Amino acid sequence: AQRVTQPEKLLSVFKGAPVELKCNYSYSGSPELFWYVQYSRQRLQLLLRHISRESIKGFTADLNKGETSFHLKKPFAQEEDSAMYYCALFTGGGNKLTFGTGTQLKVEL
Amino acid sequence: KAGVTQTPRYLIKTRGQQVTLSCSPISGHRSVSWYQQTPGQGLQFLFEYFSETQRNKGNFPGRFSGRQFSNSRSEMNVSTLELGDSALYLCASSPGVSSGSGEQYFGPGTRLTVT
Numbered sequence: 001a002q003r004v005t006q007p008e009k010l011l012s013v014f015k016g017a018p019v020e021l022k023c024n025y026s027y028s029g030s031p032e033l034f035w036y037v038q039y040s041r042q043r044l045q046l047l048l049r050h051i052s053r054e055s056i057k058g059f060t061a062d063l064n065k066g067e068t069s070f071h072l073k074k075p076f077a078q079e080e081d082s083a084m085y086y087c088a089l090f091t092g093g094g095n096k097l098t099f100g101t102g103t104q105l106k107v108e109l
Numbered sequence: 110k111a112g113v114t115q116t117p118r119y120l121i122k123t124r125g126q127q128v129t130l131s132c133s134p135i136s137g138h139r140s141v142s143w144y145q146q147t148p149g150q151g152l153q154f155l156f157e158y159f160s161e162t163q164r165n166k167g168n169f170p171g172r173f174s175g176r177q178f179s180n181s182r183s184e185m186n187v188s189t190l191e192l193g194d195s196a197l198y199l200c201a202s203s204p205g206v207s208s209g210s211g212e213q214y215f216g217p218g219t220r221l222t223v224t
Contacts, residue, residue: 043113097154
């Protein structure tokens, strides 16, 4: 069965500091990984997906199949990055996403 | 395009009752997925519909059911409500290619409280 692990419930960093939100997955097939974000009082929204290899709002994430990881990184945290971040695994067979438990990122001034 | 809408936004029900939640996807989207979000279990997949057919189902009891209409609108129903069903129920839509997609657009959710 597939599983997504986000070990940190809360990550607190200072503005301008680097950010790394950890995500590990367990899946025997070929995974598609996503990061979703939920800002305060907003709906859950897609941040980025591994297949596009793009940078969104300064965030990047690289799929490491050897370490089964998909960590989210940003070199310089901004106050507006404060939000709840969810790592999600898509395994096909209908639009099922398996989510991690989420990491609350708090950027302090 | 208008986003995913869910009605009602808030519901209070009593144990043993049943409830129906509604979801209208983004225009043109054919796939609708439902998730339950609780502080203890996080986001859990309930089921997904594509062109009125259920394609996938999560590990929830049969009290949880759903359907999709020809206009892609979807409803989920929970019968014989239990206290543990109190949660935020999220609906998500996607264009719905035949192979499925992890790129989903979420609604604001329906907050269900069971007393």
